[in-house]
Amino acid sequence: MSHVTYRIVPHDGGWAYKLGDSFSETFTSHDLARAAAVAASREQRVPDQTAMIEYADAAGEWITERADGHDRPRTDVTG
Template sequence: MTKVVYKIVPHDGGWAYRLGDVFSETFPSRSDAMQAARIVAAEQQVGGEPEEISWQDDKGVWHSEHSDGGDRPEAEVQDGDGEQAGAR
């Protein structure tokens, strides 16, 4: 199973959650960023209906695949210092 980790970090004079190199909007407090990240992490784990997915890779090649709707990643939220904050 794939696992995604949202990290709470300082960003643009406030706080944000980050996944890889992508930052969320900036929140005024660490607590606000943590709350938003927990919501996003919970939503990330919700399954959907089976469907066909088309996507383009970084070389411009299109791919098609079937998603059964239940193949959702495990999601976790960590404070910027690496402390796990849960996905509740």
């Protein structure tokens, strides 16, 4: 099982959560960014159906892959 850590960081004059090289939207306070990261973290642990997903990698290239809906990571939030 994989492990995912959301980090709360300063971003664009406010706060965001960061996963790898990707930032969330910008929040006006650390508390709001942390609450959003905790919500995203919880949602990521919920089993779902297997599906095809799309996302942009660090270079901005779109990736399409199959996501096993039952192989959920352990998650946490820092910062």
